[in-house]
Amino acid sequence: xxxxxxxxxxxxxxxxxxxxxxxxxxxxxxxxxxxxxxxxxxxxxxxxxxxxxxxxxxxxxxxxxxxxxxxxxxxxxxxxxxxxxxxxxxxxxxxxxxxxxxxxxxxxxxxxxxxxxxxxxxxxxxxxxxxxxxxxxxxxxxxxxxxxxxxxxxxxxxxxxxxxxxxxxxxxxxxxx
Amino acid sequence: xxxxxxxxxxxxxxxxxxxxxxxxxxxxxxxxxxxxxxxxxxxxxxxxxxxxxxxxxxxxxxxxxxxxxxxxxxxxxxxxxxxxxxxxxxxxxxxxxxxxxxxxxxxxxxxxxxxxxxxxx
Amino acid sequence: xxxxxxxxxxxxxxxxxxxxxxxxxxxxxxxxxxxxxxxxxxxxxxxxxxxxxxxxxxxxxxxxxxxxxxxxxxxxxxxxxxxxxxxxxxxxxxxxxxxxxxxxxxxxxxxxxxxxxxxxxxxxxxxxxxxxxxxxxxxxxxxxxxxxxxxxxxxxxxxxxxxxxxxxxxxxxxxxxxxxxxxxxxxxxxxxxxxxxxxxxxxxxxxxxxxxxxxxxxxxxxxxxxxxxxxxxxxxxxxxxxxxxxxxxxxxxxxxxxxxxxxxxxxxxxxxxxxxxxxxxxxxxxxxxxxxxxxxxxxxxxxxxxxxxxxxxxxxxxxxxxxxxxxxxxxxxxxxxxxxxxxx
Numbered sequence: 001x002x003x004x005x006x007x008x009x010x011x012x013x014x015x016x017x018x019x020x021x022x023x024x025x026x027x028x029x030x031x032x033x034x035x036x037x038x039x040x041x042x043x044x045x046x047x048x049x050x051x052x053x054x055x056x057x058x059x060x061x062x063x064x065x066x067x068x069x070x071x072x073x074x075x076x077x078x079x080x081x082x083x084x085x086x087x088x089x090x091x092x093x094x095x096x097x098x099x100x101x102x103x104x105x106x107x108x109x110x111x112x113x114x115x116x117x118x119x120x121x122x123x124x125x126x127x128x129x130x131x132x133x134x135x136x137x138x139x140x141x142x143x144x145x146x147x148x149x150x151x152x153x154x155x156x157x158x159x160x161x162x163x164x165x166x167x168x169x170x171x172x173x174x175x176x177x
Numbered sequence: 178x179x180x181x182x183x184x185x186x187x188x189x190x191x192x193x194x195x196x197x198x199x200x201x202x203x204x205x206x207x208x209x210x211x212x213x214x215x216x217x218x219x220x221x222x223x224x225x226x227x228x229x230x231x232x233x234x235x236x237x238x239x240x241x242x243x244x245x246x247x248x249x250x251x252x253x254x255x256x257x258x259x260x261x262x263x264x265x266x267x268x269x270x271x272x273x274x275x276x277x278x279x280x281x282x283x284x285x286x287x288x289x290x291x292x293x294x295x296x297x298x
Numbered sequence: 299x300x301x302x303x304x305x306x307x308x309x310x311x312x313x314x315x316x317x318x319x320x321x322x323x324x325x326x327x328x329x330x331x332x333x334x335x336x337x338x339x340x341x342x343x344x345x346x347x348x349x350x351x352x353x354x355x356x357x358x359x360x361x362x363x364x365x366x367x368x369x370x371x372x373x374x375x376x377x378x379x380x381x382x383x384x385x386x387x388x389x390x391x392x393x394x395x396x397x398x399x400x401x402x403x404x405x406x407x408x409x410x411x412x413x414x415x416x417x418x419x420x421x422x423x424x425x426x427x428x429x430x431x432x433x434x435x436x437x438x439x440x441x442x443x444x445x446x447x448x449x450x451x452x453x454x455x456x457x458x459x460x461x462x463x464x465x466x467x468x469x470x471x472x473x474x475x476x477x478x479x480x481x482x483x484x485x486x487x488x489x490x491x492x493x494x495x496x497x498x499x500x501x502x503x504x505x506x507x508x509x510x511x512x513x514x515x516x517x518x519x520x521x522x523x524x525x526x527x528x529x530x531x532x533x534x535x536x537x538x539x540x541x542x543x544x545x546x547x548x549x550x551x552x553x554x555x556x557x558x559x560x561x562x563x564x565x566x567x568x569x570x571x572x573x574x575x576x577x578x579x580x581x582x583x584x585x586x587x588x589x590x591x592x593x594x595x596x597x598x599x600x601x602x603x604x605x606x607x608x609x610x611x612x613x614x615x616x617x618x619x620x621x622x623x624x625x626x627x628x629x630x631x632x633x634x635x636x637x638x639x640x641x642x
Contacts (some may be wrong), residue, residue, distance in 0.1 A: 002179065027445060031381065034438060045182045053182075054427040055253060062434035063249040066464055067242040069441055073234045073457070126178055128423050129484055133257025137271045145274070147254070148281040151247050155285040158243040159294045162236060180309060181420045184398045185428075187317045188419075192394035195325055196387050196552055199367075203548035206368050216375040218449035219543055228376065229450045238461050241619075245464040248627070252471035255634070256427055259478035268642040276635065283631055295623045297616040 006046055013039035026072045030065060037061045051128040240294050251282050316419050320397050328558040329359040335604050342608040363551075371547035374447060381446035386545070386552035389439025393559040395432045399425045400566055401487045403576045403589040417589065418487065425486040426474050429567065430467070433522070436556065437463050443553070444541035455540030458530055458615060465622035466521035466528075472630035473515035477571045479637050480504055490575030497579040502572040507637045512572045514626055514633075519564040521622065523557065525603060527610040528618060565599035 016036040020029045037060045044053035120131065136144055218225050258275050261267055289295055333348065333356065340347025348355025373382060403417035422428055437460050444456015478484060480501050481492040493500050502508045521528035530540075537543070542553050569575060573595050576588035613621070 025378070027378070027381065027442070031384075031438075031442065042186075045179070048178060050182060050422065050424045051257075051427070054424045054431050057431035058253060058427065058434065059246075059249055062431055062437075062467075063242075063246045063464070066437060066441070066460060067239070067246050069438075069445075070234075070239045070242040070457075070460075073445065073453075074236055074239050122178060126423060129257050129260050129427075133261045134267075136254075136257060137261065137267065137274060141274060144254070145277060145281075148251075148278040151250060152281050152285045155244065155247045155282075156288055158247075159240070159289055159292050162240050162243065163292055163294060180306070180313070181422055183310065184313050184317050184419045185395060187314055188321065188395050188398045189391055191317055191321045192391045193387060195321060196390050199552065200548050203367050203369070203371060207370050207547060208368070209370060211370075211372070213375070215372060218374050218376065218447065219451065219538060220449070221538075225449075229448050229453045234453075234457060238457050241461045241465060244623075245468065248468045249471070252468060252475060255472075255475045256478060256484065259475050260482055260484060262479055262638060262641050263482050272638050272642050275638065279631055279634065283628075286627065286631075290624065295619065297619040 002046060006043070009039045009042045009046070012036075013043070027069065030068050030072060033068070034061055034065050037065070048122060048125045049128060051132050237297065244289060244294065247285070248282075251278075254278065312415070313419060317398070320419065321394060324394055324397065324559050324562070325555070327562060328555055329363065331558050331562075331600070332359050332362065334600075335607075338601065338604040339608050342605070366548060366551040369547035371549060372544070374449065374544050376448045377544065378446040378448065381442045382544075383549070385439045385443030385446055386549045386556075387439070388442060389436055389556040390552045390559070392432050392435040392439075393556045393563065396429050396563045397566075399428050399486060400563070400570065401490060401575065403587075403592055421485055421487045424484050426478065426484050426489070426571075429486075429563075430471055430474060433560070433563065434463075434467055436560065439553070439556065440541045443545070447541075447544035449544050451538040451543045452541050455537045455543065458537075459524060459541055462524070462528065462530060462618060462622070463522055465619060466518040466626070469514050469622065469626040469630055470518040470522060472627070472634065473511045473518060474571070476507065476511035476514075476630075476633060476637055477501055479634070479641055480508070486570055486575075490570055490577065493574040494577050496581035497574075500572065500574040500577075500579075507633055507640065508572065510629070510633050511637075512568070514630055515571065516568060517621075517626065519568070520603070520606065521618070523560040523564055525561070526607045527613050529612060530615055530618060561603055562596070562600065565596050565603065568599050569595040 013036050016032040016039065019032040020036060023029055023032065037056060041053040041056040041061070044050070044056055125131065218229065220226075255275070258271060261271060336355070336358070337347040348358040351357040351361050373379060398419050399422050401416075401418035401421065405414050405416045407413070408415050440463070441456045441460040444452040444454075444459070447453070477489060481489040483489055483492070489501075497503065500508075502512050520526075524530075542550055545553060569592065574591075576592040578584060578586065578588070578591050
């Protein structure tokens with residue numbers, strides 16, 4: 001039963017991911033990317049990790065995709081044809097994809113890509129948040145604090161980049177909504 | 178454990194089915210009389226000028242979205258922390274940890290404030 | 299593939315029945331709520347409200363429903379047909395999905411089949427995070443609907459609305475973290491159980507931070523569900539009808555449905571997070587079923603949101619952003635530290 005669900009989610013994820021890169025309208029791409037990321041969240045649940053699933057929906061679907069959509073709307077790439085960006089690179093791209101698939105298939109066949117639950121059994125994982133919290137705040141305390149610095153850098157970088165842009169945009173046309 | 182999360186799928190299915198059913202019902206019952214001026218976008222009765230969605234959007238929306246992503250990630254780290262907070266062996270340690278985390282991000286908020294990224298004019 | 303055993307099948311059937319019941323109730327709820335909202339509006343503005351259709355205008359919602367069903371569904375010529383059609387669904391489905399994690403009461407015995415049934419669909423370990431994440435998805439209906447209409451008013455309304463929602467979502471998350479700090483669990487059932495006993499154990503009365511969290515949550519929620527004083531996206535004076543300017547007929551009705559369901563879910567969440575859920579306010583045992591307390595509190599908050607709607611004026615957009623970023627977020631950060639200090 002679980003396998004059936006896995007194949008449904010995986011299939012939808014792959015199809016929507018293909019649609020992301022193949023549809024011509026950037027807003028449609030964003031829409032399919034939302035669907036793809038939701039399927040990944042479902043896969044996290046199948047992997048007994050509801051906390052990560054919630055994180056996936058909370059951050060990637062709920063926040064990052066809003067940023068994507070705003071970027072698409074601000075930059076007016078909604079109507080651009082994706083074709084213009086592909087040029088004649090599709091032949092090497094297809095080659096790389098096939099090579100990748102062969103490699104992943106080989107790894108799965110050899111059993112190199114399977115992971116066990118580690119020291120946790122399913123009952124322990126029911127308290128998902130606590131497990132993650134404990135590991136994060138004791139064992140991985142240093143990376144956790146570095147994350148805060150990383151976020152600070154990202155925030156400052158974003159403001160520096162965009163505020164400069166904003167001044168220029170205002171000089172050019174003064175148009176706003 | 179998976180049974181806890183199955184209802185989400187069922188709920189999404191049932192809700193969409195009912196919404197689509199409502200749309201189909203209205204599709205059956207509605208009158209149809211489209212003409213050019215009815216189907217043009219509403220612009221206070223004026224002739225619509227150009228397309229709306231071709232990028233006349235303020236960059237400020239983008240800044241807000243960026244700040245949102247960063248603060249969203251921050252709140253996310255606070256959830257497991259809040260669950261663990263009263264555990265005796267850890268509490269003081271992770272509380273100090275989190276003070277550092279929050280202060281570093283508060284610096285970011287102050288920076289955005291000073292730089293005027295939060296102004297909306 | 300493994301064939302599931304009979305108890306699992308029964309459990310799945312039970313879950314499905316519960317989901318269908320909850321969905322039906324939520325689909326029907328806007329009928330009484332629209333009537334109530336108009337009546338409240340009428341009486342606050344010293345007039346009668348709906349009166350003609352049926353006694354006290356009670357049949358008015360049905361008349362509205364028939365009207366919306368029989369209306370022509372206009373799709374603007376230059377609209378993006380695909381996203382225009384799917385946007386109402388994107389707004390509606392997340393609003394419904396929130397109710398999967400919401401507990402309405404404790405276990406009860408069903409009299410006929412003699413089986414203990416829980417009055418919630420699922421008790422998730424990540425309950426409140428799930429609710430925040432899913433309710434955040436409603437934004438796509440608004441932003442994609444506004445974009446797909448290809449109308450200037452819709453686009454501006456959609457963008458404003460989504461910028462407003464994301465700004466206040468942070469404060470709502472902080473308020474939720476505050477509650478988690480007080481109750482030490484993300485599961486809503488656990489959160490309600492931790493507030494058992496009497497009125498004084500409710501999170502709202504965890505002085506001095508409880509009322510602050512509650513205020514942040516309610517203000518943030520008002521903005522999140524686009525109601526006055528934060529109904530900028532539907533600012534009819536400047537924007538037509540905001541993101542749904544171009545919508546008509548059933549698609550418009552679905553947006554309204556999403557809005558009403560969101561209002562109910564916000565009332566329910568306020569009750570669960572701050573006002574003890576189904577717990578009785580008095581420490582002495584009373585012969586009143588817990589579900590009564592739950593419904594009574596929720597009805598009060600629904601009324602409260604309507605009351606606010608017809609009492610307060612609307613904020614300007616820059617004021618809205620100032621409240622969200624310069625008041626609510628700094629206050630939340632400070633309150634988190636105070637709460638943490640009180641809890642360790």
